[in-house]
Amino acid sequence: MSYYLRYFADRAVTLKAIGAGLVAVDPAFKIDGGELMRGKDILAEIEINASGTDMFGEDLAAKIGELERNGTPNARHVITRLRGAQAIVTLHVLDSALDPDVAWEMLSPVWTVLPAISPGLTQSDGQGFYDGSQLVVALS
Numbered sequence: 001m002s003y004y005l006r007y008f009a010d011r012a013v014t015l016k017a018i019g020a021g022l023v024a025v026d027p028a029f030k031i032d033g034g035e036l037m038r039g040k041d042i043l044a045e046i047e048i049n050a051s052g053t054d055m056f057g058e059d060l061a062a063k064i065g066e067l068e069r070n071g072t073p074n075a076r077h078v079i080t081r082l083r084g085a086q087a088i089v090t091l092h093v094l095d096s097a098l099d100p101d102v103a104w105e106m107l108s109p110v111w112t113v114l115p116a117i118s119p120g121l122t123q124s125d126g127q128g129f130y131d132g133s134q135l136v137v138a139l140s
Contacts, residue, residue, distance in 0.1 A: 003125045005044075006059070007089040008082050011118035013048055018089070021113035029109070036091065038106050045092040051085065059088050063123060066139055074137045078129050081121055089114060 007013075015031050022029035028039045036046045049056040064082060067075040091110065114120065115132070122130040128138040 002095050003093050005091045005093060005125070006063075006123045007091075007114045007120050008060075008063075008085040008123065009087040009089060009114065009118040009120040010081075010084055011086050012050065013087045013089055013114070013117055015046065015048060017117050018046070018110075018113060021116060022109055025109040025113065036107075036110075041106065042094060043107055044094060047090050049088045049090070051087065056088055059090070060085065067129075067137065070137060070139065072137065078121060078137050085120065087118070 019029070019031040022031075022036075026038065030037050031046060034045055034047060035042050036044045049059060060082060064079050067079050067082075091107070093107070111122065114122075121136070124130065126140060127135070129136050
């Protein structure tokens with residue numbers, strides 16, 4: 001089963017910076033043509049949408065809409081943070097022969113590298129929004 005993870009970055013982010021950060025953690029990582037790979041395994045498709053682009057606006061509006069329907073104080077706080085985002089890094093974690101837990105473990109360096117490049121919030125489909133490893137707003 002494939003799913004999406006998004007990182008709403010407070011500053012501009014580039015694939016080059018993410019790739020360099022990942023290679024510093026593990027030289028087996030590479031980003032090639034929008035594919036995030038570790039060795040020969042394709043872990044995810046990765047893309048960045050910068051503030052001001054149509055895709056950025058659509059994605060941001062959809063997530064803010066979900067949070068507005070939630071209506072909790074934490075959801076309002078996340079909305080405020082999202083409105084300051086400058087980029088959305090989207091990972092489409094692909095169906096693969098890898099066990100999902102193994103794939104998740106192989107992706108763990110991404111969640112170290114992204115905050116080192118820019119503060120931000122992570123959103124996981126079917127789970128919600130995270131600040132670091134802390135679930136801030138649960139969304140199904």
